[in-house]
Structures are given as structure tokens and as C-alpha cells.
Amino acid sequence: MPMLLLKHPSAFLPLAMSLAALALIVGYVGMFGITRQADEGAAARIFQLLMLGQVPLVAFFALKWLPRRPGQALFVLALQVGAALAAIGLVLLLER
Numbered sequence: 001m002p003m004l005l006l007k008h009p010s011a012f013l014p015l016a017m018s019l020a021a022l023a024l025i026v027g028y029v030g031m032f033g034i035t036r037q038a039d040e041g042a043a044a045r046i047f048q049l050l051m052l053g054q055v056p057l058v059a060f061f062a063l064k065w066l067p068r069r070p071g072q073a074l075f076v077l078a079l080q081v082g083a084a085l086a087a088i089g090l091v092l093l094l095e096r
Helices: 009-032 042-065 070-095
Strands: none
Touching (some): 009 070
């Protein structure tokens, strides 16, 4: 049951942070459009903090749960990586 592992903060916080970063991008583009700026704005800094802040949480989750429940942990890790790639992919798509 991978859903049982999602109850742990080290499992759901990285997902929430990725979804918050994704919502930040969508909200920013919805409000201001796609604009080129000379300097990164606050939204870009917050996005970077959200994405980098996940790294220790994902590492902790992997170190704790992969040895105990490998199948379930791999499923949750796939969700975490997929959510992060969705947020990063949207940024890369919008930079074109």
C-alpha cells in the first residue's frame, strides 16, 4: 500500500512543494504573462527554494524507506520525481 507511506511528511512534503512550485508558475504566467526580465524576480527565487528544499526530504525518505519497503518507496519516489519534473518541465517549456 503506497498510500500508507504518503502519510509520512518525508513522502508528501516534496509532492506538496512541487505542486506549489507548479501553481506558482501557472499563477505568475496567468497574472503577468511570459516576459523576459533582466533580473530574476521573487517568483523565480521562490521556485528555486521550493525545488532545492525538496532534495534533503527526498534523500531522507529514500534512506529511511527504501530498505524497509522497497516497492512502496519506489512508487512514492516516482511520484516525487514526476511532480518535480512536471514543474521543471513547465519552466523549460516557457523559456523557449
